Every structure is written in structure tokens, then in C-alpha cells.
């Protein structure tokens with residue numbers, strides 16, 4: 001251990017805390033029974049190792065170095081062969097493991113209940129590096145038809161062209177179709193999102209993972225839409241990916257991603273000869289890792305308020321006669337599924353969709369909501385403290401063909417709202433009603 005210079009006595013709290021507060025090690029495989037009452041991610045986060053700063057600061061220090069020195073040159077060889085690694089505090093270059101990014105990874109692992117995690121420069125780099133690590137040329141993925149547009153395009157167009165990795169898209173609610181699309185010995189990955197863009201389809205995580213495992217296939221779940229409320233790995237997923245640019249950031253100021261899974265898999269991503277993260281290099285800046293580590297402790301509180309307001313507004317919008325899609329409403333086809341997976345205290349997610357039928361009506365309502373009543377902002381993305389609204393068919397899902405949009409249930413007038421928590425609930429609701437009444441009164445213009 002003496003061969004790496006350690007500047008920080010206190011941050012070596014691993015030795016103090018490791019035995020009592022290990023990072024979560026509850027990676028579920030289907031050979032283990034699933035927990036009846038999944039651990040609350042907030043409790044797991046609070047139990048994760050607390051890293052102190054170099055001078056005893058309550059926050060961890062930022063390790064900004066790109067490269068690391070060793071006392072004995074021989075140590076370098078041992079690090080490059082993988083014999084000495086970050087688990088024992090050996091670091092050599094920050095495109096490989098960086099201590100600050102690794103600390104954030106430990107928190108993500110605790111939150112998701114996986115053995116390990118590492119963070120990346122974006123959600124897309126987390127998604128692509130996982131697929132590339134699990135599939136070789138000629139590999140095969142079975143994926144949900146309802147995915148974030150970028151992931152869909154990666155699987156439908158980019159990977160077939162560049163790597164001959166092909167994907168069969170299926171309706172994730174049709175379990176028979178999923179089962180028959182997965183070919184034992186040929187399919188490498190079952191890929192889906194806990195809650196997916198833009199129609200808020202909810203996947204039955206335990207059932208889908210069980211089906212994948214029956215055929216020896218790795219289940220990868222994107223949990224960007226449902227952090228804290230659903231923990232896919234605690235429900236059977238092998239690997240969980242995140243775009244941390246959304247709810248986890250909460251401020252729409254950072255682009256970041258994470259891969260959570262077994263330590264062996266996370267290490268394989270960083271293999272100097274074969275690792276997709278190591279060799280493609282979508283490295284998270286340690287300053288970004290520091291920022292995000294300070295936001296995870298209040299993610300649970302924020303999610304509760306996103307979810308609370310989303311449920312209240314969705315219920316009221318429905319009463320006003322709007323066509324609302326929200327998995328917290330009993331008429332949503334996946335309400336029961338989500339209820340069975342989500343931790344009750346958090347709720348049913350922060351996204352609400354309103355179908356205005358035509359793009360023209362959707363644009364008019366969004367313009368009124370932004371300009372005349374300040375209910376929210378017309379912008380893509382989600383998880384911001386203010387409400388964000390976008391017309392999915394012409395924005396985040398515009399990559400899909402007309403047929404693909406129809407198959408995924410994306411109407412041209414579908415507005416996706418990521419419900420914020422700024423202002424008061426009633427203040428914001430009054431703003432919504434004001435815009436809607438103008439919308440329904442054709443004599444009034446947007447600026448009236």
C-alpha cells in the first residue's frame with residue numbers, strides 16, 4: 001500500500017467504515033430470492049462510505065490529476081496488468097479510474113443496490129459502452145420499442161452500420177413477443193427502460209429479467225426516469241444505466257452518465273486491452289463528479305416532490321377533460337406494474353404526458369404555458385426544478401419514422417411535461433389553468 005502516495009488520512013475511511021458500512025453488495029442474480037421489501041435507496045445512500053476532504057472537509061476533495069505517481073516503478077507494471085487497482089487505492093491515469101469519479105460511482109452503486117458503479121461523460125456513453133462491452137461484432141440485442149430516441153437510433157442504425165450489432169425491437173408489454181425474440185446463444189442483451197420515453201410505458205422489471213436469465217441473456221435497464229422510486233438491480237437487472245443529466249443533476253447544467261452492476265463488469269469496462277470505457281474514453285470530469293455527489297443526498301426529497309406534483313396535476317388535468325398519460329393514474333395500463341415495483345413513499349414518477357392530438361394544438365398550449373402564464377419552459381430533457389415541456393414527436397423522438405411513432409403510441413400532439421417543484425403547487429396550477437382557458441377561448445391570442 002505504501003507504493004501509492006496518499007495525501008488523505010481521513011478519506012481512507014475505508015478502513016474505518018468498511019466493515020460496518022460497505023458500499024451496497026446486493027447485486028441480485030435470479031439464483032437469489034428477490035427481496036420482499038426492497039431497501040430504500042435513501043437508506044442505502046446514507047449507509048455508503050462518507051469520503052472526507054483532504055483537510056477534514058465534510059465534502060470529499062476533488063482529485064483533478066490526470067496522472068498519478070508511484071514510489072516504486074515496478075508498481076506501474078502491476079497496475080497495468082490489473083493486479084493492483086482502485087479497490088486498493090492504486091490509480092494511474094484518469095481516463096482509467098479517477099478517485100473522485102469512483103467515489104461518485106460508490107454512491108450510485110449504493111443507490112442502485114449494485115456491487116459497483118462507474119460514472120461517464122454522458123448517459124449515451126454509459127449506454128453505448130455497456131452494449132459494446134456485452135456484444136461483439138455480429139452480436140444481437142432485444143430492445144424495447146419505446147426507448148429514448150438517441151438509444152433507439154444507436155441500436156437501430158449506428159451499431160448495425162459500424163459493428164454489425166443488430167437489434168430486434170419489441171413491445172416490452174408483450175412478454176410472449178419478448179420471449180420469442182430472445183434467442184438463446186445468439187442474443188446477448190435484453191435492453192429496456194424502467195419507464196420509457198415518451199408515452200411512459202413501464203416495464204415489468206422482475207418478469208423481464210427472469211425471462212432474460214432463463215435464456216442466459218444479460219438484462220440491462222435504463223433507470224433515468226425513475227431514480228429512487230424503482231431499483232431495477234434490486235428487482236433482478238444485471239446492469240443499470242443512467243443519464244445523470246436529468247433528475248440526478250436536477251439543475252439542467254451537466255451532462256453525465258453512470259453504469260451500475262457487478263464489480264467484474266465495471267472492471268471489464270476499464271480493462272486496458274478490452275474495455276469500452278478505457279478504450280473509447282468518455283471520461284467524467286472529476287469536477288462534475290464532485291458536483292453530482294453533493295446532489296445525490298437530496299435526490300430522494302426532490303423525487304418525492306416531482307412525483308407528488310405530477311400526481312396532483314395529472315389527476316386535475318384529467319378532471320378537466322384532458323387526455324392525460326400518467327402511470328400514477330389507475331387508468332394507465334402499467335399502473336399496477338409500477339405500483340408493485342415502486343417504493344410507495346416516492347410516488348409514480350415526475351413525468352406527465354398530455355395528448356393534444358395535433359402538433360399545432362400542442363405547440364399553442366406550450367407557448368401559452370411558457371409565455372402567458374410561466375407554468376414552465378419549452379425545452380427537452382427532464383428532472384429540472386422548473387417544469388419542462390416538449391412535443392415528443394417533433395423533438396426527442398423525431399428520429400423515429402412515422403410507422404415507428406405510431407407503433408410506440410406517439411401522437412403528433414403529445415406533450416411530455418417534466419413536472420418541476422419550484423413555486424408552490426397551487427401557484428403553478430393556477431398558471432396551468434390560465435393558459436388552458438386561453439387555449440380554449442379562440443378569441444384570445446397568445447399575447448392577450
Ligand SMILES: Cc1ncc(COP(=O)(O)O)c(C=O)c1O
Pocket residue numbers: 122123124125127148150151193197222224225242243244245255256257381
Ligand atoms: C432515458 C434516457 N437514457 C439516456 C439518455 C442519454 O443521456 P445523455 O443526454 O446524458 O447522454 C437520455 C437523454 O435524454 C434519456 O432520456
